[in-house]
Amino acid sequence: MADYKDIINQYKDLPGGIIEAYHAVQREYSYIPEEAVEAAAAAFKRSKAEAYGVATFYSYLKVGKRGKNVIRICESAPCHVAGADAVIAALEKELGMKMGESTADGKFALELTECVGQCQATPVITINSKPYENVTADKVAAILTEYK
Amino acid sequence: MAEEMRIVLRNYGKIDPLKIEDYIAAGGYKALEKAKGMGQQALIDEVKKSNLRGRGGAGFNTGMKWSFSYGIKTDQKYVVCNADEGEPGTYKDRIIMENDPQSVLEGMAICGYAIGANKGYIYCRGEYPCMVEMLNKAIDQAKAKGCLGDFDIEVRMGGGAYACGEESALIESIEGNRGEPRFKPPFPPVIGLWGKPTIVNNVETFANIPAIVDKGADWYKAIGNAKYPGTKVMTLTGDITNKTFVEVPTNTSIRQVLNDFGGGVAGGKKFKAVQIGGTSGGFIPEAFLDTQLNFDDMSAIGATLGSGAFFVMDESRDIVDVVARIAKFFAHESCGKCTPCREGTMRMEEIMERVNDRHGDAADLDRMGRLGRVMTKACLCGLGQAAPSPVLTTMQHFKDEYLSKFN
Numbered sequence: 001m002a003d004y005k006d007i008i009n010q011y012k013d014l015p016g017g018i019i020e021a022y023h024a025v026q027r028e029y030s031y032i033p034e035e036a037v038e039a040a041a042a043a044f045k046r047s048k049a050e051a052y053g054v055a056t057f058y059s060y061l062k063v064g065k066r067g068k069n070v071i072r073i074c075e076s077a078p079c080h081v082a083g084a085d086a087v088i089a090a091l092e093k094e095l096g097m098k099m100g101e102s103t104a105d106g107k108f109a110l111e112l113t114e115c116v117g118q119c120q121a122t123p124v125i126t127i128n129s130k131p132y133e134n135v136t137a138d139k140v141a142a143i144l145t146e147y148k
Numbered sequence: 149m150a151e152e153m154r155i156v157l158r159n160y161g162k163i164d165p166l167k168i169e170d171y172i173a174a175g176g177y178k179a180l181e182k183a184k185g186m187g188q189q190a191l192i193d194e195v196k197k198s199n200l201r202g203r204g205g206a207g208f209n210t211g212m213k214w215s216f217s218y219g220i221k222t223d224q225k226y227v228v229c230n231a232d233e234g235e236p237g238t239y240k241d242r243i244i245m246e247n248d249p250q251s252v253l254e255g256m257a258i259c260g261y262a263i264g265a266n267k268g269y270i271y272c273r274g275e276y277p278c279m280v281e282m283l284n285k286a287i288d289q290a291k292a293k294g295c296l297g298d299f300d301i302e303v304r305m306g307g308g309a310y311a312c313g314e315e316s317a318l319i320e321s322i323e324g325n326r327g328e329p330r331f332k333p334p335f336p337p338v339i340g341l342w343g344k345p346t347i348v349n350n351v352e353t354f355a356n357i358p359a360i361v362d363k364g365a366d367w368y369k370a371i372g373n374a375k376y377p378g379t380k381v382m383t384l385t386g387d388i389t390n391k392t393f394v395e396v397p398t399n400t401s402i403r404q405v406l407n408d409f410g411g412g413v414a415g416g417k418k419f420k421a422v423q424i425g426g427t428s429g430g431f432i433p434e435a436f437l438d439t440q441l442n443f444d445d446m447s448a449i450g451a452t453l454g455s456g457a458f459f460v461m462d463e464s465r466d467i468v469d470v471v472a473r474i475a476k477f478f479a480h481e482s483c484g485k486c487t488p489c490r491e492g493t494m495r496m497e498e499i500m501e502r503v504n505d506r507h508g509d510a511a512d513l514d515r516m517g518r519l520g521r522v523m524t525k526a527c528l529c530g531l532g533q534a535a536p537s538p539v540l541t542t543m544q545h546f547k548d549e550y551l552s553k554f555n
Contacts, residue, residue, distance in 0.1 A: 015342070016304075016324030023274065023305050044324065057326040057483075058307025060274040076236035077427060078385040078459055080473050114310065114477060115236035115427075116275045119385040119457075120392060129277050 002028050004036040012043040018054055022061050030070055030109070030128075031062045059113070067102035067109035069147045073125045076115040082122035083136070088112075090137035091125070094144060107147065150404035153371065154395050155379050156355040159248040166282065168289040171250040177295045179358035183258045186361075191262045192218055195357070198365035199377050204230055204313070204350030205425065205454040206530070207376065207443035210357075216337035217263040217345040225265035226346040227256050228322070229354055231272040231279075232306045232313050235426030236477065237457035240381040241351035243393055245272075245279055248355065249286035253301060255354030258361060259347055260299045268301040269341070271318050274308050310481035314529045315348035316340075317483065328485040329529040352381055352456075372398030376442035380456050387414045387462035398442035402432065405441065405458060417462035421546065425454020427474050428534035430541035431467065450541060452534070467549045471538050472497075472504040478535040489532030492523040496539060503553050513543055513550060
């Protein structure tokens with residue numbers, strides 16, 4: 001795995017590039033390590049508080065460890081009325097954990113999200129940002145095997 | 149039977165979006181050339197005359213906006229494309245960019261020429277990483293062909309903050325800050341990105357520009373409703389037979405979109421409500437279905453055109469439950485900068501949950517009415533100002549549903 005410091009340094013001359021740097025770190029790690037926030041503060045000449053404030057403002061970015069494959073389920077109104085609750089229950093059951101948690105083996109993280117812009121086929125989940133459409137409770141296990 | 153009219157999606161299904169040769173063969177980049185021959189002032193006048201109004205939701209005259217930046221003498225100006233499509237039930241910008249990215253780049257380059265900017269940014273939502281890749285490829289192709297001239301475009305990724313759809317919050321985010329809106333005035337066309345004049349327009353707005361320059365303002369302003377001419381891309385979701393997107397002239401009615409393109413309510417059920425414009429849009433009952441889909445007619449019935457989201461609910465839906473879910477959305481997405489929004493969205497969620505859980509009483513309706521009115525007036529940006537709209541419009545049009553929660 002590439003060192004987060006090297007990743008961040010690739011962006012340090014990009015004006016306002018701290019968010020791009022965070023995205024790049026997250027692509028590699030699936031999250032932003034706490035120490036990477038400090039490294040970003042140094043690289044972009046911002047206070048640690050500011051760097052932390054930016055990283056934690058955006059819900060797509062996650063500071064602190066989480067599972068490798070990030071499963072997000074949309075709970076916005078179109079998915080809500082299409083039966084997102086049943087999919088949430090199926091995901092929690094299949095993975096043996098609650099929303100916001102990661103599996104003990106570090107393979108999966110499970111999160112709620114707002115609209116991911118795939119409303120032509122609700123309910124929608126994304127795994128590592130790849131969308132799965134028209135998800136029902138009985139499809140969940142098959143989808144997850146791709147990542148096991 | 150209403151008919152679609154494709155201006156923004158003129159090349160949909162006709163070209164390979166990642167083959168710039170296709171776009172050029174379809175007449176692409178001729179408008180940019182024509183624009184440069186017109187001169188800046190004449191170009192801005194033409195866009196102004198077309199009466200193209202911002203497709204992001206605010207409905208401001210695009211040419212007028214450009215003129216504010218054009219008039220300022222400075223060393224640097226910017227063009228920003230708002231592709232931070234986060235409005236629940238909306239995916240029109242994705243459809244436009246996925247199928248015809250060059251039309252957006254050309255629109256931005258025309259704007260750049262008009263105001264005197266040589267640098268553009270596309271702020272694309274972080275949830276669309278494939279789109280970011282695609283846009284970068286499209287930009288590389290346009291540069292390699294020399295289509296953009298000296299105009300440079302860079303893609304930046306959003307981070308899943310709904311508040312960044314507001315233009316000054318979006319600018320903050322490009323600068324690498326928390327996406328909180330700025331106090332206005334000054335407005336971004338005067339003082340925007342890194343303190344420089346900046347035009348922020350929506351993807352759909354930019355995609356309209358080459359067609360307007362190509363065919364002229366008189367052609368454009370004769371399409372649809374005269375007060376808000378042109379077309380609008382709508383995305384149909386919820387309890388509707390065809391969950392799809394359509395591009396219709398702005399004199400098309402809600403009912404026409406529902407029935408002619410949407411195929412009516414799914415499963416043969418009866419219609420209860422449609423929420424248009426996204427999650428902050430008002431809920432519209434049957435009585436208003438003949439309203440035309442344009443900015444002013446929608447405002448006149450207390451609703452919005454917004455992003456073009458078209459979310460249908462059938463007779464079986466519990467309106468209060470849906471609105472409680474929406475209240476949670478706003479409490480989550482409030483950026484926290486101003487008190488009326490930060491506290492207001494939280495209290496609104498609290499009361500809506502209570503009512504939805506059958507623990508509320510009639511006095512809660514008065515509380516929400518008052519809170520909603522205060523937020524509409526006192527919140528710093530559009531997020532907080534519009535957040536109470538689903539609550540207020542459903543209390544008005546679907547009061548019985550609330551009362552049934554008190555039995």
